[in-house]
Amino acid sequence: MRLLTGNDLVTGDVIWWADGDWSRLVADAVDVGEGADAIAKREEAARRVNGPYIIDAEAGPHGPVPLHIKERIRAAGPTVRRDLGIQAAETASESWVI
Template sequence: MVDKVLTANRLTDGVAVWLNANGEWVTSLQDALIARHAEAVTALEEIGKAAFADNKVVDVNVIEVKETDGVIWPLRLRERIRAQGPTMEYAPGYQPADPAFIAV
């Protein structure tokens, strides 16, 4: 089985977030709780449904990741971009994504 994490967008501002081991939505993928077996993935899906129903987050998804040398890497390019930010200069306070991180 491939490792997975739960991601969403905060309802208040649209920022990409990930669920951590404390059940909190955090802005760093590197702090995400990794599900390494089917039961854990099912639990993440249920937590995501509840958070959506409670209007905490939108666009809830369980995504595939791999962990290499302690760094969590999404397998899909879309998720690497969401984790790192925009691919170009966007607005004050938003740095462009690290090209090495989003390279496939």
């Protein structure tokens, strides 16, 4: 499984391609397959995402799980204060352990 990720240009949040739009939740991400490069170029040109890139992931019980530790940390949010960031508002990101 291949996912497309980057950062939102307005907020700086980590975002994931969710089949036609971007989401802050990795659980919403979809497999971009061979179309990843075209999507990344189009979205970056439209100034909807900064630095989009493709990562490897595997299917998990609550959605995709990034294979590399760096991407798992990006998906889970700040590691210093768990009361901040995406994990404070969303419990879905806690469905797997870094």
